[in-house]
Amino acid sequence: MSATGRGLPDIGLVVAARRGDQHALNDVVAASLPLVYNIVGRALRGHADVDDVVQETLVRVIRHLPALNDPAAFRSWLVAITIRQVRDWEQRRRVALNRDAGLDAIHNVPDPASDFAGMTILRLGLTDQRREVAEATRWLDPDDQELLSLWWLEETGALARNEVADALGISPGHVAVRIHRMKEQIQSARAVVRALRAQPGCPDLRAAAAGWDGNPNPLWRKRLARHIRDCASCGRQGATLLPIDRLLAGLPLLPLPPSLSAHFPSAALPPAAAQPAGYHPSDPAVGHTAGTATPGGVPVDSGHGLADLAAQPHGLVPKLAVGAAAVVLAITTVVVVQQDDPTAPSWAAPPTTAPIAVPTPNASLSPSARPSSKAPVAPAVSSARKGVGVWSFGGVSQALATSKAGWYYTWGTQHTGISTPQGVTFVPMIRSAENVTDAELARAKAAGPYLLTFNEPDLAEQSNMTVEQALTLWPRLMTTGSKLGSPAVAWGGAEPQGWLDRFMTGASSRGYQVDFITLHWFGAEFTTTTAVNQLRQYLQAVYQRYKKPIWLTEFAMMRFGGGGQQFPRQEQQAAFLTAATTMLGQLPYVQRYAWFGLPATDKDRSGLFRGASDVTPVGRAFQAAR
Known part of the structure; x- marks a missing residue:
């Protein structure tokens, strides 16, 4: 927008x-x-x-x-x-x-x-094969438990591969080799877990486990796995095991x-x-x-x-x-x-x-x-993740400070007329092709470590760019040294061969840097539960496709068409904001979100403030959000 x-x-x-x-x-x-x-x-x-x-x-x-x-x-x-x-x-x-x-x-x-395996099963409500994976981790070699703790967090989106490598003091290539070996051990342990639980069970397996005290350990994993590999009955138990990566992807932190x-x-x-x-x-x-x-x-x-x-x-x-x-x-x-x-x-x-x-x-x-x-007194920022889109209006600086947002952006590289409160960060944006200039890039570099990029390039009324045009300009954005967000498409972020999918495919093939995915989402369904579920499903689908952190930089309840925008009642909008931000807090790959937007006008009725201190019901819900 x-x-x-x-x-x-x-x-x-x-x-x-x-x-x-x-x-x-x-x-x-x-x-x-x-x-x-x-x-x-x-x-x-x-x-x-x-x-x-x-x-x-x-x-x-x-x-x-x-x-x-x-x-x-x-x-x-x-x-x-x-x-x-x-x-x-x-x-x-x-x-x-x-x-x-x-x-x-x-x-x-x-x-x-x-006991982390037990708590993971119980408190995250794991079922079927995910439960087996959690149980299988109890059988790992001690040296692999350290690696598992990092790889598990990598799969949830909480860590990146280079961070895992830095923590272990080895190269990313060496990490990949170690993870491959560890996954083989987990796969072997999964087969053991499944075979031990089978009913009526294999008599030969019971005989092989006769001296086992019931506590999972690497030695007994190797002994029991040896039997399972040689046993036709037990071997069939592991024939339907899904890849571990698919089972752990998106699993939240305990x-x-x-x-x-x-x-x-x-x-x-x-x-x-x-x-x-x-x-x-x-x-x-x-x-x-x-x-x-x-x-x-x-x-x-x-x-x-x-x-x-x-x-x-x-x-x-x-x-x-x-x-x-x-x-x-x-x-x-x-x-x-x-x-x-x-x-x-x-x-x-x-x-x-x-x-x-x-x-x-x-x-x-x-x-x-x-x-x-x-x-100036520092505002009570309630969450560094919580942000808001801001454009100028009377009392904008005081409203921003009162909102308790941790960050904001203005669809540009400057925030003219807006004073940044203490504890709050400004994130610049290169909005369209015409903004890819030396002066704008220099301002973006000076503004901080993150850079938002092309705003809704899939819409003619916004930055209106082809995928090829965006890819051609991308190396100039990379010269800022900033962490780069993908272009923020208006919709269809998870669609195969959609605008974002083609851009990400092209960026990957050219070796271009894209550090996180930027998304917009507006719910046309004004029922809170339905809207929150639709937003969650969209974010999960995008994460599954690209496996990168996500910034949700515009979201609200809003319908388009019929000659204009339609909004729900303020109370409905506030209920959605509360439920949606609670849900976002449960998705570890959603690094930041920004509500649309700070000003509440006759046109933009999802806004948080009508003036410096005139907060809307939606604004009060935003202040309480984390």
Whole structure:
């Protein structure tokens, strides 16, 4: 549409956290926690030390964040630190086992409440072959559990292959080889799981498993798989196994456990997300993932220092009652990076010659360090994922700040007349072919790490471009060095041989960079449940086709035709926005979303504000969305 008519923290939050913003650092920790928990929990196979390792990871992240060279690389940096902590834990465990072999049973006792295979089956409602895959992961070699934790997240869309490679410290090609071997092990384990469950079952298999204690392990996987390969009856059980990649694609992150989310609600889904519109227990595509923190949403106990916290056994979950925010406060009070710290990450910038001290609001500041009383107050951004399309109107800057949006765009490379609130990021767009100029590209490069591209090229009244024209201009957009979104088609993003499909095919064949898919969606069906289901199905179909993160940059309820646009009642629009954003929070591959749009006029009746502070019912729903 014309400008006149959405996991992990955004780079803006990371930048603010590095500069000492207390709320931003709290948000960064909260937004990072679900990913860290999923990596650690699966890599440690639900061991009782999961909480300890998650705590150690977050402590290292906060301690070394000021030294991070590139805020845009925060996610890769976070994953690398997490894997390093997992490896350190494994090394400590092996040393302990060698020293005290008689305690082997104790060291290897998993926490029943943290068994990731079991929780994945139970809490994501997996069925049939997806259930078998989750169970098969229990049989993997220990060294492959670490790889599995990353590959699983890659398949959900939460990580990219280069991030997996960076975390493991190997090349993407080597990652591919290791993943291939690991998938062969899982496939073998799936056959074992299915054969063991078969009724009435194979007598020879029961005899082969006579000495097995019932606990899955790599040794018994190999023994039982050997029988299955040689047994005609058991071999038939594995004849209908679907490829693992198809079964895991789009599977959401496992939500934080109740013991954690109860004390850290800002890192968990709201209760309404438990059963989204159209949810059915047998639908494996519906699950839960964590949202982003609300600033100040966790009580802070400033009496706990970093040393006290780190010394606590299994410290993270119990301590989160006084919060992960207590971790944040303790470390942001004084963050010291020692010059000779042997544990400093190799990918961080060299530590400064002096300690880095980040004051909290309660710290004593020198007159020169005290913030000016005239400094603008940061808005209560409720989610870095949540954005809005903006064009100028009376009071636009105040309305944008009041909306609690984490980002916005203007269908251009500038935001003339619009003041960007603190904590909010502006994302530029190269709207059409006529905007591919040196001046516009320079402004886009300077505006930030992301770049939106050609707006609805499949419509004559918008950028009106052929696929070949867009592909010809694409190398010039690549010169900005930005993360590039695909052209945002008006519809048909998942259609074979549609505009977007032909563009993506051409970009792939030419080796062009496309970092995420940009989509628009307007629902002509004004029933909330139906509209939310249609939007979810569209997003899932697009992700299945391209396997790239998605930005939904225009969406609302709106019908076209009959000489104009038709809108539902404001209350209906608000109900749809609430249900839709809840659903979007459950799709980990939807990185950002933007409502259409900020102004509410007689023409654009899906808008959020009629003026600087005149918020519509839809605007109030947007303010509450995450």
